[in-house]
Amino acid sequence: MTEVLVFGGTTEGRELARDAASMGLATLLSVVSEYGKRIAGEQENLSVRCGALDEEGIFRLLKKERPLLILDATHPHAALATTQIRAACDRAGLRCLRVVRDLGEADSMAGGKTARGRVFWVRTEKEAADILSQDQEPILLTTGSKELAVFAEAADLRKRIFARVLPDSRIMAGCERLGLSGRQLIAMQGPFSEEMNVAMLRAVGAGWLVTKESGSRGGFTEKLNAAAKCGIRTIVIQRPGKESGVTAEQAKEELVRLVKADERKSRRETDKTGESDTDLARSDWNERQETEVALIGMGMGGGHQLTLEAAEWLRQCEAVLGAPRMLKDVEAWVRGKRQEAVYLGGEVWNWLKGHPEYRRVAVVYSGDTGFYSGCGSLLRLWEEEQEKRKEHIKIRIRILPGISTLSCLCARLGCSWEDIYPASAHGRECRPELLLQKHPKVFLLLGGEETLGSLCRRLEQAGQGDVWVSAGVRLGYPEERIVTGRAKELCGCGEDSLAAVILESALTGDAKRHVPLRLPEEERI
Numbered sequence: 001m002t003e004v005l006v007f008g009g010t011t012e013g014r015e016l017a018r019d020a021a022s023m024g025l026a027t028l029l030s031v032v033s034e035y036g037k038r039i040a041g042e043q044e045n046l047s048v049r050c051g052a053l054d055e056e057g058i059f060r061l062l063k064k065e066r067p068l069l070i071l072d073a074t075h076p077h078a079a080l081a082t083t084q085i086r087a088a089c090d091r092a093g094l095r096c097l098r099v100v101r102d103l104g105e106a107d108s109m110a111g112g113k114t115a116r117g118r119v120f121w122v123r124t125e126k127e128a129a130d131i132l133s134q135d136q137e138p139i140l141l142t143t144g145s146k147e148l149a150v151f152a153e154a155a156d157l158r159k160r161i162f163a164r165v166l167p168d169s170r171i172m173a174g175c176e177r178l179g180l181s182g183r184q185l186i187a188m189q190g191p192f193s194e195e196m197n198v199a200m201l202r203a204v205g206a207g208w209l210v211t212k213e214s215g216s217r218g219g220f221t222e223k224l225n226a227a228a229k230c231g232i233r234t235i236v237i238q239r240p241g242k243e244s245g246v247t248a249e250q251a252k253e254e255l256v257r258l259v260k261a262d263e264r265k266s267r268r269e270t271d272k273t274g275e276s277d278t279d280l281a282r283s284d285w286n287e288r289q290e291t292e293v294a295l296i297g298m299g300m301g302g303g304h305q306l307t308l309e310a311a312e313w314l315r316q317c318e319a320v321l322g323a324p325r326m327l328k329d330v331e332a333w334v335r336g337k338r339q340e341a342v343y344l345g346g347e348v349w350n351w352l353k354g355h356p357e358y359r360r361v362a363v364v365y366s367g368d369t370g371f372y373s374g375c376g377s378l379l380r381l382w383e384e385e386q387e388k389r390k391e392h393i394k395i396r397i398r399i400l401p402g403i404s405t406l407s408c409l410c411a412r413l414g415c416s417w418e419d420i421y422p423a424s425a426h427g428r429e430c431r432p433e434l435l436l437q438k439h440p441k442v443f444l445l446l447g448g449e450e451t452l453g454s455l456c457r458r459l460e461q462a463g464q465g466d467v468w469v470s471a472g473v474r475l476g477y478p479e480e481r482i483v484t485g486r487a488k489e490l491c492g493c494g495e496d497s498l499a500a501v502i503l504e505s506a507l508t509g510d511a512k513r514h515v516p517l518r519l520p521e522e523e524r525i
Contacts, residue, residue, distance in 0.1 A: 002028045003027065004258070005028045006030065007071070007073060016255070017029040017040070018041075021043050033171075037049075049061075055088050063092060070085070071096075071099055071251055077212050077213075077237075095356065098338070100246065120234070122235060125143070125150040125237060128151075133154065136156075138206050138208070139207070140162050140209050141163045142164045142209065142210065145163075148178055149178055162183075163175060163184060163186065192223075197209075198226045201230045207232050207233065211224075293397045296310045296313065296402065297310075298330070300403075300476030302329055313362055319361045322342075338358070344374070345374065345378040353395075367402075367445065368401060368405070405475060406420070406443050409475065409502065430450070432459065436464060439505075440505045444503065446501065451493075451494075452473065453490070466487070468485075468486060468487075469484065469490055470484045470504075474498050474499070
């Protein structure tokens with residue numbers, strides 16, 4: 001029986017596996033290479049498996065072991081492995097935490113192609129090789145063995161490489177097949193001190209150091225400092241993308257909580273009685289602690305219409321779900337937290353049920369939570385589940401509305417919305433020309449194929465070209481603009497669908513020509 005499954009032969013992966021085993025947790029460490037298995041060592045309560053796994057292989061391993069906690073401690077550059085682990089865990093409905101490595105000095109240095117004048121930041125190994133090909137200086141390559149082929153392709157580059165790799169016979173053989181051998185290979189296990197890096201750079205006469213953005217646990221800072229001390233140039237291959245997750249210390253805290261948790265006892269009793277997977281799933285649901293979920297209305301874009309209550313919840317939550325644009329808009333409040341591009345009701349509900357380790361979750365929605373909002377489908381699922389179980393389920397939902405687009409647009413225009421009929425053309429069938437026959441003033445959210453230009457052309461074709469249109473385009477964003485005029489005058493407007501409009505029928509004879517009220521850019525929050 002496995003209680004903790006750790007993926008990754010990294011330093012923190014091995015340490016977490018040993019910590020878990022020392023706490024008495026039955027632990028399985030999954031590594032790729034035989035060398036990784038050897039350096040993991042032997043310890044009571046710790047087993048080590050070896051070999052690469054794809055998503056299907058990971059899923060089969062999860063079904064076999066059924067661990068209570070999964071830690072993804074793979075290398076920061078192993079983006080594919082992380083994606084496959086997460087997908088397999090979601091399929092299995094099992095708890096997984098991504099262990100994110102501290103960036104060290106990278107936070108202050110990243111953000112441009114060069115930093116400190118002698119450090120070059122690139123996205124790929126190919127970009128690094130292109131820079132190196134511009135001169136004939138020796139190169140200390142510390143990126144590992146997997147990407148060596150990219151650098152060894154060109155003969156003039158290959159002869160200048162001194163590659164630092166793990167002391168594994170298969171890795172050494174692979175290097176030799178690429179044409180690297182003898183003193184070009186430094187077979188040692190890191191991480192290395194600044195002094196050791198300096199000694200190696202001087203020993204090979206390096207003019208270049210090539211490294212990955214591997215974080216403090218990978219000796220990243222020590223490499224940069226050593227290169228600076230030797231007065232040579234450094235190329236840093238950036239991480240594939242910004243990650244969210246937990247630190248190694250936070251992962252250790254989760255291990256401590258697991259040791260204290262009653263679910264271990266429940267799990268062991270279940271294994272003895274031989275209950276079915278269905279029974280086990282029901283038991284897991286009943287044993288889970290209550291998860292608090294806030295459905296947060298973003299109002300307009302940019303995050304400026306969040307209430308203080310919603311902003312505070314985002315700061316304190318452990319995970320945030322939503323459409324990619326919404327996640328980008330709340331980035332300032334949720335840095336370092338798990339972020340998932342999940343927003344459809346069924347997908348959100350399944351994610352919540354499959355991730356009981358997150359006790360405070362935020363789901364962000366555009367617009368107003370009570371006006372054609374995506375949170376409606378989630379609430380219906382929640383109510384159906386509650387009725388089905390005939391009891392209070394383990395997920396508690398609260399709604400935190402933002403400042404609605406209708407209210408905000410009227411504020412920009414300096415008018416009231418007491419007599420405006422609200423409707424939406426965002427992803428649904430809407431006949432604004434018919435609405436204007438019943439209501440003198442209509443508010444519309446646009447989206448999808450219905451843009452400001454297409455709406456005005458539609459009104460013109462329906463004989464309503466004299467309708468007065470007041471539109472807010474990309475409200476809340478720096479490029480926000482207010483557009484006013486008759487429909488027939490605005491038919492040529494751009495096709496941006498992120499807009500909201502107030503339509504005033506010309507038949508009333510008193511359509512107000514609103515003058516937008518806007519603060520200077522420097523006064524806007």
